[in-house]
Amino acid sequence: MLFKQQALLRQKLFVLGSLAIGSVLYLVARVGTLDRLQPICPIESKFSTPGPEQIPLRTLQFKRGVLHERGNVTKEQIRPHNLVQQLPRAIIIGVRKGGTRALLEMLNLHPAVVKASQEIHFFDNDKNYARGIEWYRGKMPYSFPHQITIEKSPAYFITEEVPERIFKMNSSIKLLIIVREPTTRAVSDYTQVLEGKERKNKTYHKFEKLAVDSNTCEVNTKYKAVRTSIYTKHLERWLKYFPVEQFHIVDGDRLITDPLPELQLVEHFLNLPSRISQYNLYFNVTRGFYCLRFNIVFSKCLAGSKGRIHPEVDPAVVTKLQKFFHPFNQKFYQITGRTFNWP
Numbered sequence: 001m002l003f004k005q006q007a008l009l010r011q012k013l014f015v016l017g018s019l020a021i022g023s024v025l026y027l028v029a030r031v032g033t034l035d036r037l038q039p040i041c042p043i044e045s046k047f048s049t050p051g052p053e054q055i056p057l058r059t060l061q062f063k064r065g066v067l068h069e070r071g072n073v074t075k076e077q078i079r080p081h082n083l084v085q086q087l088p089r090a091i092i093i094g095v096r097k098g099g100t101r102a103l104l105e106m107l108n109l110h111p112a113v114v115k116a117s118q119e120i121h122f123f124d125n126d127k128n129y130a131r132g133i134e135w136y137r138g139k140m141p142y143s144f145p146h147q148i149t150i151e152k153s154p155a156y157f158i159t160e161e162v163p164e165r166i167f168k169m170n171s172s173i174k175l176l177i178i179v180r181e182p183t184t185r186a187v188s189d190y191t192q193v194l195e196g197k198e199r200k201n202k203t204y205h206k207f208e209k210l211a212v213d214s215n216t217c218e219v220n221t222k223y224k225a226v227r228t229s230i231y232t233k234h235l236e237r238w239l240k241y242f243p244v245e246q247f248h249i250v251d252g253d254r255l256i257t258d259p260l261p262e263l264q265l266v267e268h269f270l271n272l273p274s275r276i277s278q279y280n281l282y283f284n285v286t287r288g289f290y291c292l293r294f295n296i297v298f299s300k301c302l303a304g305s306k307g308r309i310h311p312e313v314d315p316a317v318v319t320k321l322q323k324f325f326h327p328f329n330q331k332f333y334q335i336t337g338r339t340f341n342w343p
């Protein structure tokens with residue numbers, strides 16, 4: 001009797017075990033098939049026949065030596081030996097204090113984008129440039145061949161030699177310029193320098209003194225923070241090498257208040273399927289800025305050096321600067337085809 005019961009139990013366990021193994025095998029086979037055959041989302045299927053410019057999506061990203069899993073990827077698909085250091089296919093060339101860091105970090109949310117974390121200053125620094133293109137490549141992060149590398153060095157925008165040097169590396173590279181209302185950008189630039197001086201216990205002039213020539217009472221165009229905000233002057237130098245279609249202008253003011261639409265425009269410009277979503281961006285009330293959410297576990301805000309409190313500036317000086325920038329802004333809109341509500 002006891003023997004019969006044991007045999008019955010063994011039989012039941014065998015049937016249950018077979019069912020469990022069968023289900024697991026079925027799931028593995030099905031997930032594998034889905035991974036290979038099905039587009040992940042309808043948006044992706046829209047892009048499923050890549051044109052020459054188009055960059056296929058990959059679901060993995062390699063950051064600081066760690067592979068981060070993204071989406072439906074299976075472990076079998078991870079082939080670290082495929083990782084390469086690629087020259088950038090897009091560069092954020094400026095503008096300093098325009099929101100270049102925020103833009104780079106936010107684009108890095110895209111599974112097909114890998115950022116170079118540091119500003120490399122290859123094209124604007126003669127010593128670095130003399131080290132050659134392989135030195136530059138060596139500064140790039142590891143990525144899969146289908147991903148694109150992006151770097152940002154805001155000094156590129158205003159440095160004389162840079163357009164020609166970048167052109168020599170890749171004449172069809174995509175160039176991103178993030179701009180803010182020019183007077184606000186100049187004050188932000190000043191605030192950064194002021195903070196540096198204060199850290200070293202040094203004194204510094206007031207913004208008004210630097211921005212306006214006390215002899216002529218005119219805007220001081222020798223002051224770098226003013227010159228950098230004359231966007232059209234710098235852009236004109238770049239246009240000697242690159243057609244205007246190779247540039248995309250990002251609205252740095254809107255990137256602060258409503259980043260997603262700006263990022264979607266960049267995704268489109270880079271021929272990437274739209275993958276950055278509202279889920280990836282959340283407003284942090286304490287910080288007063290949007291922060292980044294990579295997944296349920298990992299999120300981050302930009303460093304405290306981004307989003308400083310600006311000093312109060314004499315309204316008469318603000319108006320003077322706004323009037324000064326006005327005609328340059330008009331020209332900038334005309335050239336780029338992007339108009340802003342700047343005064």
Ligand code: A3P
Pocket residue numbers: 095096097098099100101102154188189255256289290291302305306307308309
């Ligand atoms: P302020 O410090 O003047 O506010 P850059 O990275 O080019 O130096 O630009 C810095 C600017 O990025 C900051 O200027 C800040 O306003 C802006 N910015 C845009 N989005 C931001 C974000 N999500 N977090 C912090 N700063 C952001």
